[in-house]
Amino acid sequence: MVSRELRHALSEVAAPRAVLDLDAFDANLLALTRRAKGLPIRLATKSLRTPAAIERALAHPGYSGVLAYSVPEALALHARGVRDILIGYPSVDRAGLRLLFAEPGATANITLMIDSTAHLDILEAAKSSLTDGAARGAAGRIRICLDVDASYRFGERVLGDRFHIGSRRSPLRDVEDATTMARHVMARDGFDLVGLMFYEGQIAGTADAGRSARQVAVRVMQKQSIRELAGRRARIVAAVRDLTDLEFVNGGGTGSFESSAGDGVLTELAAGSGLFSPGLFDGYTHFQHNPAAYFVIPVVRRSGPGWVTVFKGGFIASGVPGTDRVPTIAWPEGLDYSGLEGAGEVQTPLTGPGAEDLRLGDLVWFRHAKAGELAEHFNDFLVVSGGEIIDTWSTYRGEGWVL
Numbered sequence: 001m002v003s004r005e006l007r008h009a010l011s012e013v014a015a016p017r018a019v020l021d022l023d024a025f026d027a028n029l030l031a032l033t034r035r036a037k038g039l040p041i042r043l044a045t046k047s048l049r050t051p052a053a054i055e056r057a058l059a060h061p062g063y064s065g066v067l068a069y070s071v072p073e074a075l076a077l078h079a080r081g082v083r084d085i086l087i088g089y090p091s092v093d094r095a096g097l098r099l100l101f102a103e104p105g106a107t108a109n110i111t112l113m114i115d116s117t118a119h120l121d122i123l124e125a126a127k128s129s130l131t132d133g134a135a136r137g138a139a140g141r142i143r144i145c146l147d148v149d150a151s152y153r154f155g156e157r158v159l160g161d162r163f164h165i166g167s168r169r170s171p172l173r174d175v176e177d178a179t180t181m182a183r184h185v186m187a188r189d190g191f192d193l194v195g196l197m198f199y200e201g202q203i204a205g206t207a208d209a210g211r212s213a214r215q216v217a218v219r220v221m222q223k224q225s226i227r228e229l230a231g232r233r234a235r236i237v238a239a240v241r242d243l244t245d246l247e248f249v250n251g252g253g254t255g256s257f258e259s260s261a262g263d264g265v266l267t268e269l270a271a272g273s274g275l276f277s278p279g280l281f282d283g284y285t286h287f288q289h290n291p292a293a294y295f296v297i298p299v300v301r302r303s304g305p306g307w308v309t310v311f312k313g314g315f316i317a318s319g320v321p322g323t324d325r326v327p328t329i330a331w332p333e334g335l336d337y338s339g340l341e342g343a344g345e346v347q348t349p350l351t352g353p354g355a356e357d358l359r360l361g362d363l364v365w366f367r368h369a370k371a372g373e374l375a376e377h378f379n380d381f382l383v384v385s386g387g388e389i390i391d392t393w394s395t396y397r398g399e400g401w402v403l
Contacts, residue, residue, distance in 0.1 A: 002330050002365045005387030006019075006384055006387070007363070007365070008387060009384045009388055009389050010296055010363060010382070010389075013296075013389075015296045015298045015363055016296065016297050016298070016311065016378075017296055017378065017382055018293070018295045018375070018377070018378035018381045019293070019294040019295065019384060020292060020294075020381040020384065021290075021291070021292045021293075021294070021384055021385075022292075022383050022384060022385040022390070023386070024277070024291060024292035025053070027289075028275045028276075028290055028292060029056075029057060029060050029063075029275060031287075031290075032062070032254070032257070032271055032274050032289075035257040035258060036062065036269050037262065038261075039266065039267070039268055040062065040063065040064040040269075041063045041064070041268070041270070041271055042063075042064065042067050042250060042268050043057050043058060043270075043271070044066075044253075044270050045069065045073065045272060046067075046372045047272025047273040047276065047370075047372040048272055048276065048372055048375070049372040049396040049397075050375055050393050050394070050395050050396070051077075051393075051396075053275070054077070055080075055082075057275060058082070064268070066082055066086070067087075067088045067250070067270045067272075068085050068086065069088055070087065070089070070091065070093070071091045071099075071100055072093070072401070072403045073396075074087050074100070074110050075110075076403070078109060083109045084109060085109055085110045086110075086111045086145060086250065087110065087111065087112055088147075088197070088199075088270075090114055090116075090147070091112065092119075092122055094122065094125070097126035097127075098126050102130060102139065107140040107141065107143065108140055108143075111144065111145050111194055112143065112145070113144075113147050113197065114144055114146065114147070114181075115146065115147045115169075115170035115171055115172050116181075123191075124188065124190075127139055127190070141190050141191065142192070143192055143194050144185050144191050144195075145193075145194060145196065145197050146170075146178060146181055146185075146196050146197070146240075147169060147170040147172065147197050147199075148170055148173070148177075148197065148198050149170045149173040150166065150169075150198040150200040150201075150229055151164055151169070151202060152164075152165045152166055152202050152221060152225035152228060153165070166200065166201045166225075167202075169199065175235050175236050175239045178239065179240060179243060182240050182244065183243065186244060193244050193246070194247040194248070195246055195247055195248040196236070196240060196249045196250070197250040197251065198233055198249075198250070199251065199252075199253065199270070200225065200253065200256055200260070201253065203222050203225055203229075203255060203256040206218060206222070206255070219285075230265075233251070233265050233266075234265050237265050248268050249265060250266065250267075250268050250269075251270070252266065252269035253270060253271060254272070254281070254287075255281075255284055255287075257269060257271065272371065273370070273371035273372070275289075276291075276292050276371040276374070277289035277291045278293065278317075278367055278370050278374070279324075279328035279370075280324060280369050282328070291330065293367065294366060295366050295367075295368065295374060295377070296363040297310040297311055297312055297363065297364050298310060298360075298361055298362065299358050299361060299362045299363075302358075302360070303349060306352065306355055307349060307350070308350050309347050309348065310350060310364050311346070311347060312345070312346060312348065313327065314342070314344045314345050315327055315366075315368055315374065315377050317368060317369035317373055318370065318373065319370075326342065326369065327367060329350070329365075329366055330365040330366055330367050331364070331365040332357070332358065333354055334352045334354030335350045335351070335352045335355060336351060336352050337349070337350065350364065375395035376397060378397065378398075379394065379397055379398035380393060381395065
């Protein structure tokens with residue numbers, strides 16, 4: 001439910017617009033730190049994609065460092081003064097890597113992710129290709145983090161990866177994989193292995209609420225996965241620490257803070273989506289954050305009794321296509337999509353009791369199914385606090401960051 005104060009703040013605003021409830025955002029900052037049980041939170045920037053929101057989170061004492069998703073994004077954040085940047089995915093962006101290696105101070109503050117020797121070869125070639133003397137002087141030692149697969153495989157000893165549940169990320173899965181790759185990094189001149197990362201998407205990114213057979217199975221799977229991962233992760237971390245000192249061991253995600261914070265191995269947690277609390281987060285049983293990010297769309301037609309049509313609205317989330325990827329209608333209550341049109345590119349018909357009192361120009365409030373993807377559709381957020389618009393925060397799109 002969208003509060004009367006929040007709706008009033010936008011009553012005279014031309015729409016479509018993206019809206020950030022700053023009071024809810026700040027409450028979510030605190031909620032995540034409580035759930036982290038004292039571990040620092042590395043901010044997943046892809047879930048915000050709004051520099052001012054990132055900087056506000058980093059100013060909070062519970063947050064330290066960022067988890068970026070690309071080399072250009074990392075460089076853009078570095079230029080704004082952000083430090084301790086871990087790029088969460090391997091990069092083959094050779095031009096971007098050359099810029100990173102040539103940027104003074106960047107290699108000391110930005111850690112690169114790998115999961116194969118081929119990634120090391122690409123990094124080595126990009127650094128070696130620098131021709132300018134000043135650039136070669138700027139390029140220091142390359143900080144490396146290993147991405148270790150944290151997915152769950154049912155009956156793995158017999159079935160291998162036939163029943164793989166979770167993200168298809170890294171080929172590194174067990175102690176032998178991780179220690180072999182660690183030795184490869186340590187054997188290369190100019191590389192330092194500083195961290196390990198484990199992302200348990202089958203726990204952190206999978207809603208578990210509901211009584212259906214599927215949701216019961218999800219909860220059973222998550223309990224088994226938590227147990228399996230805790231043991232495997234502890235063995236891997238201990239084995240790699242026997243080879244070299246590690247600055248950090250990263251894991252978690254907004255949906256798995258409780259289990260991740262309690263396993264005793266991680267030195268930090270990663271999160272970002274929980275600060276916006278998008279529609280998909282309504283499906284979790286063990287936490288409830290405050291919806292903070294919305295978009296508002298005006299009514300442009302009344303196509304018949306019990307029907308209104310709003311402009312645009314078809315901001316469908318990534319992932320497996322389904323009804324959970326469609327924006328949540330946050331206000332008015334009692335509205336639903338047309339079964340034949342859904343959320344559309346240039347118009348979205350809505351029906352139900354909530355349509356009766358809507359007039360042309362009235363705003364319908366939506367929440368995107370995922371957090372950061374909303375910022376890809378708008379140049380900025382109108383920031384609301386205490387029932388008033390207090391600021392406008394540019395998104396990556398508004399900054400011209402095509403990353």
